[in-house]
Amino acid sequence: MNIVEEAFQQLYLQKDLGYDTSIKYSSKFKPYNSNVRLYNNRLEFNLSRKWKPVSREIQIGLIQSLLLKILRNRLKPLKKTTQDIELYNIFIKKIHIAVPKTKSDPLLEESFNRVNERYFYGLIEKPNLAWHNSISKLGSYEYGSDTISISGIFKNANKELLDYIMYHEMLHKKHKFKNKNGRNYHHTTDFRKKEKEFENQKYTEEEIKKLIRRIRRKLIFNRVFI
Ligand SMILES: [Zn+2]
Structure with missing residues (x-):
């Protein structure tokens, strides 16, 4: 099971996502940015390269947050939040500690x-x-x-x-x-x-x-x- 399917099942408690999915890590993004697009029945997740070494649980939380946003008017989740979403939110709130401070004026x-x-x-x-x-x-x-x-x-x-x-x-x-x-x-x-x-x-x-x-x-x- 890929990471998107796993994220989906936890949140919507059903097996069939009904969309093709892809996930790409890109160096074009700013650190820890991400987005998801839906077209031609395909959910395309784009994540900053910085997400790659982050733990699977936290990445699942991120994907679930993106799923909630993009499927808001299409599919009702059985849960409004998950443990992984909570983990993801904590990670985002704490990430500033690890970020190098290089820009000023x-x-x-x-x-x-x-x-x-x-x-x-x-x-x-x-x-x-x-x-x-x-x-x-x-x-x-x-x-x-x-x-x-x-x-x-x-x-x-x-x-x-x-x-x-x-x-x-x-x-x-x-x-x-x-x-x-x-x-x-x-x-x-x-x-x-x-x-x-x-x-x-x-x-x-x-x-x-x-x-x-x-x-x-x-x-x-x-x-x-x-
Ligand atoms: Zn503001």
Whole structure:
């Protein structure tokens, strides 16, 4: 029995998966990323190469999490979670300990240190810090690579705006996610409450909206006139 069939049987308690399956480990992915696609009656699992040496139980938990997502509207599982899913969630929440810290940037590091001192008593361990180019994604925290990345639009913005995005992502690093009925929740009520503890939160959010509007207008202008 292959690993996908095993994952399926544990979760749906039936033998016939009804789909062809394949599993591929790829070096194209970021560390510990993964996805699943369904087409032509075929379930194709793509996992970062980093998953290969990880224990079979944890990989089964990962595959089960992906199955729950992709089959949500097609097949009702008999269990909402499994021991392997729990193991997988613990693994993802702890992986930052093993990830090498190689990426940083002076501006991001200053912001991280400011926010860490001011809101976390300096207790958050420094993750990898990087800029990205998207405007629609202001910031992100990636568990698998322990990386906070922040949109380059904040490079020249008021420091408070950058700090607010940093604060949001640091909350993700600190609080991780809650698992309920096989689904992971990142922006919980608790999370939103903590987010409001940022000084002048409402004002800062408004300023960020204004900044995005300004940049969008500039982009449209450049497209039309240059
Ligand atoms: Zn978030």
